Amino acid sequence: EGTLTVSSPQDPGSWDPVDTFLVNWASVATNIYDGLTYRGPDMELVPGLATEWETLDDGTRIRFHLREGVTFHNGEPFNATAVKFTFDRLLGEEGARGPQQSNYTSIDSVEVIDDRTVDFHLNKPDPVLLTKLAGYGAMIVPPVYIKEHGEEYFNTHPVGTGPFEFVSYEPKVGISLKAYDDFWGDGPTLSNLDYRFISEPSTAVAELQSGGVDLVIPPTIPISMIPTIEDDPNLSIVTTPGPTVYALRFNTKSGITRSEKVRRALIMAVDRQSIVDQILGGQAQVIASFQGERSFGFDPNMEPLPYDPDQARQLLQEAGVEPGARVEIDIRGNDATFAEVTQAVAAYLGQVGVIATIKPVETNTLLNDVIPQGKTGEMFQQSWGGWTFDFDNTAYAMYHSGQKWNPYDSDPKMDELLEQQRSLTDRNRREQLLQQIAHYAADRALEMPLYSLNAIYGINNRVEGFVPAPDSRLRLNRVSVQ
């Protein structure tokens, strides 16, 4: 019973799973759709619309057994046809217009075995596929409904099999859902679930404070406002280690950061723990490699380079860098917290004689022009939210030659390691390899790993049973309000 109002920072514009990549789509759509697999806040992969599955033919075929008695919100039954339709659509013409298709290119075809069984034929083994089936483009959509109403209508009137069904959507304002009575799993406690799109963090916090919303989901609440919320007797901050990691990556091609010694020195010059404790209010963990603790491939034994300004100075001297050397740090223009962090970094660098200037760049320009074209300064911000919680997703993009996010470095050994783990289906071997990659990257000091930030939720105390999800993909069927 009751209505929960959630503040979400962005309107994805379309509720069709194939159309978008935004985490803010997922934070709503997780309640509307189901995938064949499901991954909850604990990050464990569990059955979703498929009750079980087996990997066959050396990992090139996966057979799914589908759940019985599931219906879409429009009453249409869920069955193998729906699964096939979903993936044919994703890999076909409709999917081609969106960004999701490229994530699922390892699927060659989907074969209906019987009404309750489907086979996925893969063109090569894909270790992350099962995880990918738990989210985004792989959400199962209703074939009859879509054919009846057309693609355009579906964008704004989503229908799935999830615990909440769609009520209304107003672009840029919000979306309303209500409990779906025939949900196959634990039916929702809430009768209504409303989302409001509020992009301005302090506005979202003001709404939370004034009771306009009950829950603010990440990445919204600025660290600077945490005390404000904590001081309010009606509100709480709930956090969990998140997937988002922050680093300042180096230009390994030119500038003083060409030298590995210098890079190492710069890392050691910065007291990352202080930054986390002071600026981030402890809502982060210092990292040794470019991944958080929940990531597959994380090595708990790996230690960050120590904070040691003396040794940093010495290394700089050895590398022949005179005091007064300059570096430019490019950061995203709209990230106030990281701007503070970077200023602290710059201050620390200043203490070892490196003068850092900070250049805020309009975010999209930075991401789509400056970094890919290799036009950054000596250092640049990279924040990465690996929603698959698999280091491959991060590492391949960051370190493999020719990748968009890797404009400067080219290392055959690294490339080989990355390729090698990709084709493995043996989880342990893969994990080992991923850890090796992390170590290798750290040895080469390819970036200054800073921290992995908690997912920070602001919540009204009248909400009960809320479990924070690291990746904002909240399924709110177990939540209730007073």
Added chain:
Amino acid sequence: MKRVIQAIFVVIAVSLVVAVAIRLTGDPALMIAQGATNITEADLERIREGLGLNQPFIVQYLQSLAGLLTWQFGNSFVGGTSVTLLINKALPATLALAFASLFVSIAISIPLGIRAAVSRGRWSDQLIRICSLVGLSFPNFWLATMLVLLFSITLKWLPPSGMNGMQSFIMPALTMGIILTATNVRLVRTTMLETLNAQYIMVARAKGLSERKVLYKHALRNCAIPLITYFGLQFGTLLGGIVVIERVFNWPGMGTLAFDAVAARDYPVLQAVIMILSLMIVAINLLVDIAYGLVDPRIRTK
């Protein structure tokens, strides 16, 4: 007639500037594919194809112009929503806010400006002029936040954001109103001072009219021309500043639309928004010309 042709020219020129400028800012395909791993040039090409970006510029531009005539602006690059749908929601929201702001500012600055003019050189004049400067000293987002703190969080009188009924107009309009007041008070005071020196004001007094009637009936209407001209110009400024205010108050208007569209390089939305806003500004200026005639018979009969 000449004015209308000039107005059309302006709208076309603006749309051309926008169309060219936005294409210099970056590739929307990249923007859409941002989160995807292993994106290849072929994938990007595929997305561009889907968005219709492979057509020659002139075709795309003409399509967007035609859109203005038919009020069909195609689909947003983000999520493929119909831009017309977005605009139809956002335009009234923004216009309502803009007019409310203008109204607030006028409602504040006319009595204050007249007061200052009447008591020229005395302390109340100085006080009004100094106070009106406050609006010039704090940025709109800061003032907005202060208002939210006061009215929504401390007093809990007004909703901090969103567009829900009359109540939600108060704070955004007040913020913009305060900002505009500094210049407007000055303007009203100046024009009023000139008008008050006019002989017909003395004549009105010699008739035995009350001071109120003299000021608000006889003097004010004679100040109307410069005031209307200025308020008309201000409308443009207002639409510019509204981006920030809409963000702070989460107002589902054209500013929000434009801001998101720039961030996502959502050409169809951005182009539609700017063209419509320019059209609005141009239209307001035309209206101002017409209003001249309404308030001042000398212009009407010429």
Added chain:
Amino acid sequence: MITSERTPLLCVDNLSVRFGSTDVVRNLSFDVHAGRTMAVVGESGSGKSITSLSVMRLADMIGAHYPTGRINFAPEGVAPRDLLTCSRKAMRSIRGKEIAMIFQEPMTSLNPVYTIGDQLAEVLILHESRSRAAALGEAERLLSLVRLPDAGGLLGRYPHQLSGGMRQRVMIAMSLACRPRLLIADEPTTALDVTVQAQILDIMKDLQAELGMAMIFITHDMGVVAEMADDVVVMWEGSKVEQGTVEEVFARPRHPYTRMLLGAVPRLGEMNSHAYPLRTPLTMLRDGELVSEGEERLQDTADYSAAPLLKVEDLSVQFDVRKTFWGRVTHRNFAVSRVSFEIYPGETLALVGESGSGKSTIGRTIQQLQEPAAGEVWFDGRPMSQMKLAERQRLRREVQYIFQDPFASLDPRRTIEESIAEPIHTHGLMEGSRAIKARVGELLERVGLDADMAGRYPHEFSGGQRQRICIARALASRPRLIIADEALSALDVSVQAQVINLFMDLQREEGLAYLFISHDMAVVEKMSHRVAVLYLGQIIESGSRGDVFERTAHSYTQRLISAVPVADPTIRRDRSSLNGEVPSAIRPVEQPPVILPRHDIAPGHCVARENK
């Protein structure tokens, strides 16, 4: 002094008015009786307007206060009141109802954005609590009372659609709306043409007789006083210096100031039987004494044996005034139509005519501020249209223009030295700042100012001084022709007389020629050799001064002359012939004005054929 059995309607007793700490009116006392007209005369700035505003208690609204005095207002049947102690509210019920006022400027006295009807009805609704419809009905009656044609139609019109004379009549109607007991008229005709002025004065006189009200009539025109007043109060520097019936004051002025004032008034007909303009000595007030300054001499400077300095031939100037939607001109103002005349060295040619008759336009065209539509201007035997740029620039040196308003024609942000030196710099007439400074000083002294005033700004001078500065500036480039466009009309009679003499002296010494543009017939008679009368852009009569003034041929010229009030209370003319408005020169493009044929009736005396 008038003695009356009855108590005066208004009794101003020992009134002083003060702005800040300066008294602008000092210990003024006078009485006004019902049914009589009291004229208040005096030079500009002597406190006339402030006195009348004080009676209305409007002076305190612009910052005045009253250290001493009483203003007793005692209408019949009501207990007398001291207006100075009345509350604001009480004053508001008196203003407009018991005491009404007409202001100097008819052009700006009506609120431009409301209809005539609205503005008239406003008073009636306010003071007589009439309904709007009733008030409008009464307004219509009032408008016909002041002899405005089509009164009903006028109600819905706006002030700008009316001519100055009509506006002033509306003002009179407005002030009479509630049948006030006292009407204060502050220079009600100063801004109007002589013919219109004559009409207004007639109407006021008639209405006063009809309504039996008292009137305070403020003016500095002695002619108007002679025509209108029963009693006269003469003010000078804030105080009353003389009072009496109009006949007494005109016949036996006692105070030197009054004598000076009367002495400076140019009288039409004074010059009869003189062949040339006459420079007369000036009576000046120096330290309370009257002294006579300057010589009397005939101004026989015109050199008719020489070739004409300036020759204007068939000059036409037009302005497009109305266009269609597509920009095609439908109406034109045919401001000047085929005008011809010439000016000889040392001669003064006067161009007279009512407002809008095209006088300034001719001047501006000669000065190359305006392109002619047709015709030719010859200077020194050279046609202007064929002159090269450099030659035209030289012409700008040799012809100088003096504008009507001495204040507006000086840049307020430049010292007068800079202004006077400007032609010298522009035409490179002199080198070296020392030399130029000396020349500026010399020029200032030439026009009767001190050389050490050079560093001041225009606003620090009086109107007469400013006009002298303009003349100095015109002289700076050693011109051969000066176009004086209403150069005297903004000046006081006494100052005006000084400037006239200055013009004449300069003409004698430098051999200057003048094109003297004016509508003041008396001044024209006094200083010009030849006169051209302009009506609707055409010269309808031209000839020597004697021809035009003594052997007047055209009826319009006659009308102009008869409209001039004569400063002699014993002669009151009948001007019933004066009526109607000056027609407009704006016509449809396809109907250009008919050029009236002209013929000489005597050598040099040329008259246009009359219509009708």
Added chain:
Amino acid sequence: MAATISLHLRNLKSLEFILGAVLLGVIVFCVLFSQWLFTPPGAIDLGARLLPPFQDVAHLFGTDALGRDVLSRVAAGGWVSLKVGFLSVMGSVVIGVVMGLISGYYRGVWDVIVMRFADIQLALPFILLAITFVAILGGSLTNTIILLIISQWVQYARLVRGSVLTLREREFILSARAIGVKDMALILHHFLPNLLGPVIVLMTLNVANNILLESSLTFLGLGVDPTIPSWGGMLAEGRTYLQTAWWISVFPGLAILLTVLGLNLLGDWLRDTLDPTGRTSR
């Protein structure tokens, strides 16, 4: 005329001058000599974050989120803010006045061209212009100033054009023309001095406006190097701290207020002084 009234007014005027001059003087002094007067603004001290004001002589205005002294940041921040404010206004005044003179004086084709440009400019909402501009050229102080100039010259151009159109019909201009004064001299000696008054008023208002616009850019994520303090930047930074540490943004706001006040007082005084008649209309 009532000497005391004008005396009284003149007193107020000189009071205006003294107040304005003192205010601006103090501000400019603090800004210019901030290096010697205060601790260096960059000094980050993570141990001394968010100290409240008036409790510690070392941090009279408190400290910000990075433990930097707010007072010294305000003092140093004036440099960027005043630079942005003044340079952008100077730039737009120069361009605007020239354009306005051209279009008002020569009219015809020039007028049409300049005014159409102005219309286009006016029809483009500023922030949108800013966003695209910054997205293309990147954010830097110079770019910010250029952006402000681009978006503001129009105001001056229109103002000047309007004045020129009325001035050119005035008698003193006609009489100068009648003398044969050349265009350039006419513009320099007659038009310019007579239209400066309203331009000065607009300038004083715009300096403040531009200081604030810089902060709006920061707010929208289009700002410049955050280590270089500026008043606008501080206001933007401090906004999320309003409930916990108001001093971060209030002090720079006050600095702007005082500057604006000083400027306006001086502007009014300057305009009155430039007008020898003492008859001020505004």
